[in-house]
Amino acid sequence: MRVLITGAAGSIGRVVSAGLTSLGHDVIGLDILPGSDLIADSADPAEVHAAVASTRPEAIVHLAGIPTESALPDALTSHVITTAALLEAMIRCDVRRIVYASSNHAVGRTPRAGFDTLDHRLGVDTPPRPDTFYGVGKVAAEALLGMYVDRHGIDAVCTRIGSFLERPTSRRNLASWLSHDDCVRMFHAALTAPSPGLAVLYGISNNTRGWWDLAPGRALGYHPQDDAEDWATEIEATPETDEDIAEAAAVGGPFATPKFERPAFQP
Numbered sequence: 669m670r671v672l673i674t675g676a677a678g679s680i681g682r683v684v685s686a687g688l689t690s691l692g693h694d695v696i697g698l699d700i701l702p703g704s705d706l707i708a709d710s711a712d713p714a715e716v717h718a719a720v721a722s723t724r725p726e727a728i729v730h731l732a733g734i735p736t737e738s739a740l741p742d743a744l745t746s747h748v749i750t751t752a753a754l755l756e757a758m759i760r761c762d763v764r765r766i767v768y769a770s771s772n773h774a775v776g777r778t779p780r781a782g783f784d785t786l787d788h789r790l791g792v793d794t795p796p797r798p799d800t801f802y803g804v805g806k807v808a809a810e811a812l813l814g815m816y817v818d819r820h821g822i823d824a825v826c827t828r829i830g831s832f833l834e835r836p837t838s839r840r841n842l843a844s845w846l847s848h849d850d851c852v853r854m855f856h857a858a859l860t861a862p863s864p865g866l867a868v869l870y871g872i873s874n875n876t877r878g879w880w881d882l883a884p885g886r887a888l889g890y891h892p893q894d895d896a897e898d899w900a901t902e903i904e905a906t907p908e909t910d911e912d913i914a915e916a917a918a919v920g921g922p923f924a925t926p927k928f929e930r931p932a933f934q935p
């Protein structure tokens with residue numbers, strides 16, 4: 669499949685570009701930084717339209733954005749305006765599928781208590797409960813994608829990614845880790861699942877201690893293979909800190925703690 673990847677020069681973008689290429693996809697990378705096939709600002713509708721019109725992809729993987737907390741205007745530009753620019757270009761150029769890098773921070777203030785058993789996992793139907801302006805941006809981007817699915821009949825898959833890392837490094841990561849290989853599996857499944865309409869899934873590996881529902885991802889063909897448990901002994905050999913305990917209280921971990929409180933309009 670011919671796929672345009674925004675944010676292709678970033679940490680997820682580099683891994684997913686290489687991984688999808690090795691699976692036989694024809695990947696075109698776009699980033700605001702040099703090093704990709706196309707240099708463009710995903711928040712600029714004209715630049716985005718020119719990129720989509722000139723490359724004519726069958727699908728878009730949208731990764732471009734600030735992957736952490738920022739002032740509200742920057743978060744909205746980074747996650748909502750970029751998504752809108754892509755959606756408008758898709759409609760004009762008849763691109764029918766987008767896979768979006770959303771985040772667990774869309775529901776980050778949801779308390780963790782009670783979500784530990786197989787019978788009671790954090791579902792993708794959990795009401796929006798962002799922990800940061802970053803999370804607000806992800807909620808709004810998911811809503812926007814839903815509106816374009818309803819109005820224009822496109823397919824949109826929102827992948828609520830956990831912690832994309834080479835290996836887990838904290839107690840929280842024992843549940844939230846997404847390995848590099850599973851990340852590629854996830855985007856491949858989201859690109860190739862037949863007619864998903866609007867779909868949401870949690871982007872984590874097959875972690876023994878995971879408590880986010882993987883069933884919606886499996887229904888789309890995402891079958892994660894890696895397990896953070898391989899690092900559990902090493903991680904648990906270090907004493908549990910107050911920070912670990914605070915981070916375990918809500919879905920969003922550190923983002924849900926007071927450490928991430930900030931004014932909306934301070935640059």
Ligand SMILES: NC(=O)c1ccc[n+]([C@@H]2O[C@H](COP(=O)([O-])OP(=O)(O)OC[C@H]3O[C@@H](n4cnc5c(N)ncnc54)[C@H](O)[C@@H]3O)[C@@H](O)[C@H]2O)c1
Binds near residue numbers: 676732
């Ligand atoms: N890394 C994680 O664990 C994680 C977890 C949840 C969600 N996500 C989401 O995944 C996406 C990618 O995250 P990442 O960790 O690879 O971040 P990253 O910062 O490594 O990469 C983001 C890339 O997007 C590019 N970019 C930013 N704004 C742009 C714009 N306006 N136009 C074009 N390019 C732009 C940057 O230059 C960068 O190369 C982000 O949307 C992030 O919110 C990441």
